[in-house]
Amino acid sequence: MTTPTPPPNVTAQSDDNRIGFLLLVGIAIVYGVWTFFPGPFFGFSGLWTLLLTLPGIACAVVAVRRLLRPGCKMILRINHGGVTDFRLSEHAVPWQDIVGVEITRGWIGLLLPAVILVLSPGQTLPRSGTTWCRVLHVLLSFLYRERLLILCATIDIGRHEIHRAILHHHHHQHGK
Numbered sequence: 001m002t003t004p005t006p007p008p009n010v011t012a013q014s015d016d017n018r019i020g021f022l023l024l025v026g027i028a029i030v031y032g033v034w035t036f037f038p039g040p041f042f043g044f045s046g047l048w049t050l051l052l053t054l055p056g057i058a059c060a061v062v063a064v065r066r067l068l069r070p071g072c073k074m075i076l077r078i079n080h081g082g083v084t085d086f087r088l089s090e091h092a093v094p095w096q097d098i099v100g101v102e103i104t105r106g107w108i109g110l111l112l113p114a115v116i117l118v119l120s121p122g123q124t125l126p127r128s129g130t131t132w133c134r135v136l137h138v139l140l141s142f143l144y145r146e147r148l149l150i151l152c153a154t155i156d157i158g159r160h161e162i163h164r165a166i167l168h169h170h171h172h173q174h175g176k
Contacts, residue, residue: 023063029056
């Protein structure tokens with residue numbers, strides 16, 4: 001009797017080129033808005049200018065936060081023990097807690113390239129979840145209940161490859 005070979009392990013590292021691009025986009029948005037909508041900083045037009053620059057400011061802050069961390073380090077590990085996203089927790093989400101795997105599609109997929117782990121009922125965030133994990137999932141809880149998001153915008157492997165690897169592991173672990 002031969003058993004199918006186990007799927008390969010996947011490790012993804014941060015990709016500073018994408019972060020640099022995110023920083024440039026953030027700066028371009030802020031500069032563009034302040035150029036096209038000049039006016040007093042305080043007052044009605046100033047409030048609109050500030051609101052329009054928020055996406056650019058958010059992009060720049062996220063990029064700077066990542067660039068201040070030294071070196072390229074492992075962010076995601078997929079192996080026989082489960083899926084570990086080190087941005088979310090130091091502990092793996094075991095395969096028995098995962099009942100499905102999805103990928104973001106449509107306009108949300110463009111804004112938020114991610115792989116979504118559908119957790120079994122009653123399972124919530126990974127134990128010892130980071131602050132980033134709690135903030136991300138509280139903000140998106142109305143869209144993704146009982147799901148764990150693995151953001152793929154800042155890693156060196158694309159979300160489709162990660163999705164395939166997780167599906168392959170999931171099917172292998174559950175015998176499907």
